[in-house]
Amino acid sequence: MKNALLFLTLLCPALFSCNQTKTKNHQQAEEQKTEAAKTDSVVYQSQALTIIKLTDHTYQHISYLDTDTFGKVPCNGMFVINEGESIVFDTPTHSENAKELIIFIRSELKSKITALIPTHFHEDCIGGINEFDTQGIPAFVGTRTIKLLTDNNYNFKTPVNAFNDSLNLKLGNQAVVVHFLGEGHTQDNLVGYFPLDHVLFGGCLIKSVGAGKGNLEDANVQQWPATVANVKRKFPEANLVVPGHGKTGNTALLDYTIQLFETNNQ
Template sequence: MIVFIKNIFIILFSLTIMSCSTQRKENFKAKEIYKSENLIITQISENSYIHTSFKQTNDFGNVPCNGLIVKNNHETIVFDTPTNNQNSEELIHWITENLHSKINAVIPTHFHDDSLGGLQAFHYKKIPSYAYSGTISLAKENNFVVPENSFNDSIVLKVGNEKVIVKFFGEGHTKDNSIGYFPSENILFGGCLLKELEATKGYLGDANVSQWSATVEKVKKEYPNVQIVVPGHGEYGNKQLLDYTIKLFGIQ
């Protein structure tokens, strides 16, 4: 009888802990925790942060450009650099001083400067960079700073006791756009492959419009449990961003 009661207690205690953990995730309220003239950092979950810098364009004005920071046990990984080296230096300093964390890696998800424009600042600090082999080829062709380490299909990197997955699913915004996923918080960094809700098609100069929807369909199938989706520009959301992007580029 005592063993039975003890087992019931353990089960109830475990369910309570799980419930509290789920509630914390669901009840997390995003908040802007840093803002300067050139950089904004928004915490969107317990261990994930969007960094936003800006790029002045002829066609679309001063465009906000998103990247993602994920953290575990005083280690971080950064998806996409800010748009230039000065802004990257500011981001690196903020992570070091405010998150008290080492940056294990930076991962540019495609070859445009809203993804790797500030890469040299990371290299200067001896922070290793990883990118899809197609991104490395296109960076070389365009005389941009070249990521140091390549992968052909996907790569898994450690951040503290957790992992991140980076994978190429196919062409869309560019020939080389890859996706980042942080399984412990079910957060997807879509970069410029994914659009915020109500967005237009945007810059298509290097796009494969005919393949874009099919590529995002593959992403959606791969990560059915995704809860937070971060696009390369604009507001983050949930898996509706995947559906919106599929629909947007399904209309030819």
């Protein structure tokens, strides 16, 4: 009996240590997989626009918006390419840098832009929309965003493709999905997801780690953490997250955003 107890006493720490090692190794493997998928290389840069390649198919575009409250603010958008086609999330901040982006995608990546998807109605998402509109690039716009743009006296020159809570588009042989999962930064904020590369475009609904609350002029701060929790549940396989401003990261950005606004609501 004593020998059995001694054996168990010696075995339990070993098992615990083994389980810890397995968990740690699994986490490291997941982190390495995420890092391997990321390339994070600047492929275009001018004074007004930076384009970063994130994965084999996804790119981040960064442009700048002059604001009275926050100064010159870097603004993130994203685009996805596959089989000679591209879908763009959010425009750069002005028509000039929107034109730069369109030229880069068409000329350098040899890709046809099949859709523009603004993720909410603020200028950092739609500032360059006239250039897309002028060039006849189809816009897929949530009905909430259309109403807010109309209320703010913006009228599209060409017809838009309206949708309510979700949108599924084909990009070559792959899917791109868009969802409205609740209010937060605005009452119309959308998120986009590219399943092939497990990349989530959170837009201004999602904060980079360490960021403040930002512009709350049109925000629903009470609903915000619940909405991000919905995003987390909807896309459990996401391993790269692009916020509206600041650095990209993993799902820690979702957790940070939830905590930031849960604290606000307590």
